[in-house]
Amino acid sequence: MRGGKRLVRNRHNLQAAHLDERIWRARWDAARWFLQADGEAGKRYGNETIRVTPDGEVSIRLPAPLAHLANAPHCRYVLSARVRFAHRRAEWADRVHADRAVAYRIHLDPDRDRWYLTASWQTSPALAIPLQAALAQGVIGVDTNADHLAAWRLDVHGNPIGSPRRFRYDLSGTADHRDAQVRHALTGLLAWAKSCGVRAIAIEDLDFQAEKTREKYGRRKRFRQLVSGLPTAKLRARLTSMTGAAGIAIVAVDPAYTSKWGAQHWQAPLTGKTRQTTRHDAASIAIGRRALGHPIRRRTAPPPAHQSDEQWHRTAQARPGARGREETRPSDTGSRTGCMPPDRGENAGDQCAQHRSGRTAEQLLLSL
Structure with missing residues (x-):
């Protein structure tokens, strides 16, 4: 009987159990x-x-x-x-x-x-899979914003496929409403990933817990409010649990310069008469390419013939093992011999910062 042995012993020792017959009968009935x-x-x-x-x-x-x-x-x-x-x-x-x-x-x-x-419910332990296996079908780059998630699908070569997607949420109101909004946006993101056959989602490894104070950003009040409104911790916890159940991997990448370089190299080429690419859409491409191990800079066409180099540079993108492949090429204002140092050009910059950690992507959770 359910609760039989313990309750039967209490029935024969009501005084020791500090019970009377009415209370004991209520517990006996409640057990059934x-x-x-x-x-x-x-x-x-x-x-x-x-x-x-x-x-x-x-x-x-x-x-x-x-x-x-x-x-x-x-x-x-x-x-x-x-x-x-x-x-x-x-x-x-x-x-x-x-x-x-x-x-x-x-x-x-x-x-x-x-x-x-x-x-x-019963939870099964997540099985870790290699990063290469998770990225075998491409990746979906996701840019986190204060009111929506900007996502774009990329193939294994880092080329965007189709059109960008946006999953909006409203973080005003009660905590339950905010939690439901984030869950609804992530549910749509995971459903789209499953329909595309993609097994990995790339996100930025954002953490503003200790870097949203006035000492960090000064008097930029609106920017501090924007940073505080990003649901980084809530998205990370919710996305980890939901992707583990859906069999989709999460790849966290370095967030440095993804918005700036994405807008510089991808926003204008992907904007046309029928599609207006935003800065956030371009940032999602930069995040996805960094997760795949590709540089953010897109491959450009070779220069026209009968110029100073005579088509010596077939593309503007160097080989993966070349030093300084992420640096900006010198401007055309120097001598015709092209001997101007890379750091003296008009648009000189150091884009090797995205590789400063020694790797382009960090595996947070890869599960089947």
């Missing part, structure tokens, strides 16, 4: 007043018998002899009270949105005279 159902993967909200919607509505599917008691279609009885999980609520919501199995148990607490609903 329960309803539980195992989860079912693929069913709506992860359970067909006891269904809990994301907003807390609980409904029970009644058997055929009790179908006359249903107050909702399809032989379901909807409870008047709403539930809210205080512990690991975000993880539960991720599973419910993905229709993954969640087991529920409804039971009575006789001491508090209150009914409770307990949710449980």
Whole structure:
């Protein structure tokens, strides 16, 4: 019997257990007043018998002899009270949105005279896969902004495919509303990644926890507010749990100069009459190329014939092993021999900063 041995011993020793017969009888009955159902993967909200919607509505599917008691279609009885999980609520919501199995148990607490609903599920450990295997089908570069995620799909060679996508969210209102907005945006991002067959998502390794003070940015109040509004920690935690369940890898890259160099090398070439490429879209390409190990600078066409070099430079992009391949080429204002040092040109700059950590991408979570 459920609770039989312990409650039976208390029944024969009511004084030692500090109980009377009425309280003992209430506990004895409560041990048998329960309803539980195992989860079912693929069913709506992860359970067909006891269904809990994301907003807390609980409904029970009644058997055929009790179908006359249903107050909702399809032989379901909807409870008047709403539930809210205080512990690991975000993880539960991720599973419910993905229709993954969640087991529920409804039971009575006789001491508090209150009914409770307990949710449980089984988690499987994530299997790490090599970075090359995750990037075999390309990558989706994601640029994080205060009100949306700008994403663009790239092939294994770093070329953008199709059109950019934007997944918007509104971070105003209550904490539950903000959490739901972030989850909704990430759900759309993961659904798009699955439809494309991409197994990796590249994001910037942003962390503004200690770098959003006045000492860091001075009197730039609007910029400090913008930095504080970026949901970096919430996105990181939510994306880690959701991608682990979806079998998609996360690749974190160095965020240095992704917006600046993306706009410099990719915004204008991808802007046309039918598509207006924004700075954020170009930054997503820069993030994806850095995750793939390619430089951000795009390959340009060879110079025309009958000039000083006579087509000696076939492309503006050097070989991967060449030194200074990320540096800006000298300007044309020097001598015709091209002997001007690289750091003296009109548009000179050091783009090797993206490789200052020794690697272009860092593997945060790669799971199947």
